[in-house]
Amino acid sequence: MSSRFLSTLTRAEFTKLLQQFNATPDESIAFSESLDRILAADLTACEDLPAGDxxxxxxxxxxxxxxxxxxxxxxxxxxxxxxxxxxxxxxxxxxxxxxxxxxxxxxxxxxxxxxxxxxxxxxxxxxxxxxxxxxxxxxxxxFRGEDARKGSPLLKRGTRLRVPEMGLLAALGLTQIRVHRRPRVAILSTGDEIVPVEAQPRPGEMRDVNSHAVAAMVMQAGGVVEPLGIVRDDLEALRDALERGLKNSDALLLSGGSSKGTRDHTLDAIAQLPGAQILAHGVAMAPGKPTILARVGAKPILGLPGQVGSAQIVMLVLGQPLVRHLAGDGRAFDESRRSLRRALLTRNVPSSQGREDYLRVRLEETADGLLAHPVMGKSGLLRTLLHSDALLVISAETEGLLEGRPVDVWLI
Amino acid sequence: MSSRFLSTLTRAEFTKLLQQFNATPDESIAFSESLDRILAADLTACEDLPAGDxxxxxxxxxxxxxxxxxxxxxxxxxxxxxxxxxxxxxxxxxxxxxxxxxxxxxxxxxxxxxxxxxxxxxxxxxxxxxxxxxxxxxxxxxFRGEDARKGSPLLKRGTRLRVPEMGLLAALGLTQIRVHRRPRVAILSTGDEIVPVEAQPRPGEMRDVNSHAVAAMVMQAGGVVEPLGIVRDDLEALRDALERGLKNSDALLLSGGSSKGTRDHTLDAIAQLPGAQILAHGVAMAPGKPTILARVGAKPILGLPGQVGSAQIVMLVLGQPLVRHLAGDGRAFDESRRSLRRALLTRNVPSSQGREDYLRVRLEETADGLLAHPVMGKSGLLRTLLHSDALLVISAETEGLLEGRPVDVWLI
The missing domain is CATH 2.170.190.11 (Molybdopterin biosynthesis moea protein, domain 3.)
Incomplete structure (x- = not known):
C-alpha cells in the first residue's frame, strides 16, 4: 500500500484525477423532468422550426x-x-x-x-x-428553420438542459430523451463523538452536521443521496460500511474526524477494500488539506475533512463538480461557470504561497460599491458559514492581498 | 372595469404591487427536506453550541x-x-x-x-x-456557546435555509421546523394555435413551449406546479379555466398569444371573475411590455407575453421573485442577490429612455478579460435563448451603451 504515502497534490492535479471517473449510464426520461439533467446522446432536429415563415x-x-x-x-x-x-x-x-x-x-x-x-x-x-x-x-x-433545421445537429451530448433547451425540446415534440442517470452518492460520517441529529448528545458528543450538509450539497449538484449514517471509528465497521455503500452507489463521500488518528483509520479501511487504490492523500488548499481520494473499481471515494466549514468548502470546490461530472456534465470543472462579483477587500489578508486559500467573505452594498469583508473564524464553527455570502479564492502563487484591492469573489 | 385602462407601470411600481401579496401559510417539515425553504417563525437556540470549550x-x-x-x-x-x-x-x-x-x-x-x-x-x-x-x-x-447561546435568537422568520443554516439546525437537533408551504402555482397557456407537446402540429399550429418553460422556472423558484394545460382563445373557456386554476393554487401564471386581440380576451376573462381587480396592464420593460397583473381575492394572476423569449425574461424579472415572495422569502425582490459579472461590451447597444431593457448576451473568456457579446434576435425564436448566458440590464434612464464599456451582466 505504498500509494498511501503519496504527497499532497495541487488542486489542479486533484481535479484531473476526479475527471478520470466515468459518467453514469444513460436512461430515458420525460422531457418535463429534464431540468438540469445532462444529455447522454447528440440530438438531431426531426423537423424544421419554425415550420414556415x-x-x-x-x-x-x-x-x-x-x-x-x-x-x-x-x-x-x-x-x-x-x-x-x-x-x-x-x-x-x-x-x-x-x-x-x-x-x-x-x-x-x-x-x-x-x-x-x-x-x-x-x-x-x-x-x-x-x-x-x-x-x-x-x-x-x-424564417422557416431559423431555430432548427430538419436533420441538422441540435444539442450535443454533455449539454446541461436549462430552461431554453427544455423549450427547444418542447417545440420539437421531443418528449422522451436520453440523459445520464442521476449519480447515486453514498454518504457516511465517522467519529465516535458523532450522534444522529435526533439524539441528545451526552457530554463530549455532538450531532452529525456533515452528513446532512453534504447530502444537501449532493442534491444541489443533481445527485441522489444514499445515506449510510454514522459509523464508529473502528476499522472493521468502517470497511464494512464502505463496502456496503459502494455496492449501491456510483460514488461515496465520507466525512470523518479531523484528527490524524481518525484519518489513518479511514485510509486503512479503504486500503482493505478489494480493488482499492488511494489516489491522493492531501490537497494543497486551505481549508481542505486532509482531503483523500481513492478509487475502488471504477468508483470514487472522496474523504472530506471533519470540520464542518472545511467539509463544505471541499464540497464546493471538489465534491459538487465531481457529482456533476459523474452526471455527464462536460463543463463540471469549468471555473468560468462560477458566479463572480467584483468587490473591494476591506482588510489585508495573509496567505501562504504554495496552496490555494478559500476565504469566506460577507458582502455589503454601499454607495462606494460592493465591499467584501473577510469573515475570520474557526473552521469547526458554524457561524463562520452563516455569516458569509461568497468565497475569495487566493491562488497558490499569491502571498496575501491588500486592503482596498478589487477582487472577484465567488457567490455561494 | 375602469381599472382595465391603467397606464403602463414602471418595473419598480409593478414590483411594489407584487410585494403586496401575502406569503403562503406555514407547515411543519423535517429539517432534512428544508434546503431553500423559508422559515415561517423566528428560531431560538435551545442549548449552547458548542456545549463546552x-x-x-x-x-x-x-x-x-x-x-x-x-x-x-x-x-x-x-x-x-x-x-x-x-x-x-x-x-x-x-x-x-x-x-x-x-x-x-x-x-x-x-x-x-x-x-x-x-x-x-x-x-x-x-x-x-x-x-x-x-x-x-x-x-x-x-468556546462554549460561540455558535449559539441557549435562549438567544438563532434565525429570523423569512430566512432562506441554505446549507449552513441546515447545518445549524442539525447541530441543535431541530429536526422539525416551521416553514412556509411551497406556493402552488397554476400554469395555463392560451392560443388557438398552441397544441400539446405530444401532438403533431398541423400547418399553422405549434407546440406549447411556454407552459413547460414557465413550469421549470416556477420549480426553480421553489413553487409547485399545477398544470392547467392549453385553453382555447374563447372568453368562457378561459374564464372557467382561470376560476378552476385559482381554486387549488396560490397564484396563476398565464401565457397567451402576443397579439392585441388575444390580450384583450385575457383581460376580459379575468375581469369577469368574482372579486377580480386588474392592477397593471403593461410594464415599462422590453421585452415584457404587455405583462398583466391582476388580483382575484388574495391571489395574483400574472399574464406573461406569448413570445417565448419575452415570457422567460418576465419570469426572471417578475415571476420567479413573485414565487419566492409567496414562499415567504423576505429578500425575494432584492436585486443585490443577482449573480453579476463584469464584462466588456463588444458592440454599441441602442436603448430607449423610459423603459428598462433586458438584452441577452453571450459571454466569452479571453486573455483581455470577459467579453459580453449582445445576442440579437427575435423574441419569438428559441435560438436567441439558447445562445445566451447572461442578461444586460439597461436602466430606464440610459439611452444606449457604447462598445468597449465595462458592464455588469446578470448570469442566468
Whole structure:
C-alpha cells in the first residue's frame, strides 16, 4: 500500500484525477423532468422550426417590393383581402399590390416576404391599407428553420438542459430523451463523538452536521443521496460500511474526524477494500488539506475533512463538480461557470504561497460599491458559514492581498 | 372595469404591487427536506453550541500561564497524565504544570484554557512534553456557546435555509421546523394555435413551449406546479379555466398569444371573475411590455407575453421573485442577490429612455478579460435563448451603451 504515502497534490492535479471517473449510464426520461439533467446522446432536429415563415408582429403581410420608396409623406396603398388566423396556414397567395392582416406568430402566405407593423399603417376603409414605411424583404419575420433545421445537429451530448433547451425540446415534440442517470452518492460520517441529529448528545458528543450538509450539497449538484449514517471509528465497521455503500452507489463521500488518528483509520479501511487504490492523500488548499481520494473499481471515494466549514468548502470546490461530472456534465470543472462579483477587500489578508486559500467573505452594498469583508473564524464553527455570502479564492502563487484591492469573489 | 385602462407601470411600481401579496401559510417539515425553504417563525437556540470549550487542533490542552515566556530556545516542560478522547467529557482537572493530549474537537478539562498544536511540542518520554511556544488564554479553542447561546435568537422568520443554516439546525437537533408551504402555482397557456407537446402540429399550429418553460422556472423558484394545460382563445373557456386554476393554487401564471386581440380576451376573462381587480396592464420593460397583473381575492394572476423569449425574461424579472415572495422569502425582490459579472461590451447597444431593457448576451473568456457579446434576435425564436448566458440590464434612464464599456451582466 505504498500509494498511501503519496504527497499532497495541487488542486489542479486533484481535479484531473476526479475527471478520470466515468459518467453514469444513460436512461430515458420525460422531457418535463429534464431540468438540469445532462444529455447522454447528440440530438438531431426531426423537423424544421419554425415550420414556415412567421410574423414577429401584429401587422400586414406584404411583398416588400410593393413598399419601395414609401414613407411618411409618400405612403403606399395596398389592397387587403384576407385576414390570416394565427392557427391556420394561409390557403391563398398574395398578388402584387395586395396585403393580408397577420397576427403575431401567424404564418406568411405565398407571395409575401415581410410584415409591416400595424403602427405604420392606416386602414382607410374599403379594403385599402396605407403603409407609411418602406420594408426590406424578410423584415419582422422568423424564417422557416431559423431555430432548427430538419436533420441538422441540435444539442450535443454533455449539454446541461436549462430552461431554453427544455423549450427547444418542447417545440420539437421531443418528449422522451436520453440523459445520464442521476449519480447515486453514498454518504457516511465517522467519529465516535458523532450522534444522529435526533439524539441528545451526552457530554463530549455532538450531532452529525456533515452528513446532512453534504447530502444537501449532493442534491444541489443533481445527485441522489444514499445515506449510510454514522459509523464508529473502528476499522472493521468502517470497511464494512464502505463496502456496503459502494455496492449501491456510483460514488461515496465520507466525512470523518479531523484528527490524524481518525484519518489513518479511514485510509486503512479503504486500503482493505478489494480493488482499492488511494489516489491522493492531501490537497494543497486551505481549508481542505486532509482531503483523500481513492478509487475502488471504477468508483470514487472522496474523504472530506471533519470540520464542518472545511467539509463544505471541499464540497464546493471538489465534491459538487465531481457529482456533476459523474452526471455527464462536460463543463463540471469549468471555473468560468462560477458566479463572480467584483468587490473591494476591506482588510489585508495573509496567505501562504504554495496552496490555494478559500476565504469566506460577507458582502455589503454601499454607495462606494460592493465591499467584501473577510469573515475570520474557526473552521469547526458554524457561524463562520452563516455569516458569509461568497468565497475569495487566493491562488497558490499569491502571498496575501491588500486592503482596498478589487477582487472577484465567488457567490455561494 | 375602469381599472382595465391603467397606464403602463414602471418595473419598480409593478414590483411594489407584487410585494403586496401575502406569503403562503406555514407547515411543519423535517429539517432534512428544508434546503431553500423559508422559515415561517423566528428560531431560538435551545442549548449552547458548542456545549463546552473544544479544541480546534490535535495537541495538548494546558493552562496558558504555564507557557508564558516559552519559545524555541526556551521551552516549557509540562507533565502529561491524561489522554482526552474525542467523545468523552474529561472527568479530571488539570493541575498547574500539567497538560493533557487532546484531539481536534475534544472538550477541554477544567484547569485548561488553551491548546498548543502538536507541531510545537515534543514528547521527550517519561510523560514529559516540551512546549516550544507561549500561548494566550483561549488560543485554538471554540468556546462554549460561540455558535449559539441557549435562549438567544438563532434565525429570523423569512430566512432562506441554505446549507449552513441546515447545518445549524442539525447541530441543535431541530429536526422539525416551521416553514412556509411551497406556493402552488397554476400554469395555463392560451392560443388557438398552441397544441400539446405530444401532438403533431398541423400547418399553422405549434407546440406549447411556454407552459413547460414557465413550469421549470416556477420549480426553480421553489413553487409547485399545477398544470392547467392549453385553453382555447374563447372568453368562457378561459374564464372557467382561470376560476378552476385559482381554486387549488396560490397564484396563476398565464401565457397567451402576443397579439392585441388575444390580450384583450385575457383581460376580459379575468375581469369577469368574482372579486377580480386588474392592477397593471403593461410594464415599462422590453421585452415584457404587455405583462398583466391582476388580483382575484388574495391571489395574483400574472399574464406573461406569448413570445417565448419575452415570457422567460418576465419570469426572471417578475415571476420567479413573485414565487419566492409567496414562499415567504423576505429578500425575494432584492436585486443585490443577482449573480453579476463584469464584462466588456463588444458592440454599441441602442436603448430607449423610459423603459428598462433586458438584452441577452453571450459571454466569452479571453486573455483581455470577459467579453459580453449582445445576442440579437427575435423574441419569438428559441435560438436567441439558447445562445445566451447572461442578461444586460439597461436602466430606464440610459439611452444606449457604447462598445468597449465595462458592464455588469446578470448570469442566468
Amino acid at each position: 412567421r410574423s414577429c408582429m401584429d401587422g400586414y403581410a406584404l411583398a416588400a417590393a410593393d413598399t419601395f420608396g414609401a414613407g411618411e409623406g409618400n405612403p403606399a396603398y395596398l389592397e387587403c383581402r384576407h385576414c390570416i388566423e394565427v392557427n391556420v396556414f394561409p390557403n391563398f397567395s398574395l398578388q402584387p399590390g395586395e396585403c393580408a392582416w397577420i397576427p403575431t406568430g401567424g404564418f406568411l402566405p405565398p407571395g409575401a416576404d415581410s410584415v409591416v407593423m400595424v403602427e405604420y399603417t392606416h386602414d382607410i376603409g374599403d379594403g385599402t391599407i396605407e403603409v407609411r414605411r418602406s420594408l426590406a424583404p424578410g423584415e419582422n419575420l422568423m | 473544544r479544541s480546534c487542533m490535535d495537541g495538548y490542552a494546558l493552562a496558558a500561564a504555564d507557557t508564558f515566556g516559552a519559545g524555541e530556545g526556551n521551552p516549557a516542560y509540562l507533565e502529561c497524565r491524561h489522554c482526552i478522547e474525542v467523545n468523552v467529557f474529561p472527568n479530571f482537572s488539570l493541575q498547574p504544570g500539567e497538560c493533557a493530549w487532546i484531539p481536534t474537537g475534544g472538550f477541554l478539562p477544567p484547569g485548561a484554557d488553551s491548546v498548543v498544536m502538536v507541531e510545537y511540542t515534543h514528547d521527550i518520554g517519561d510523560g514529559t512534553i516540551e512546549v516550544r511556544r507561549s500561548l494566550a488564554p483561549g488560543e485554538n479553542l471554540m
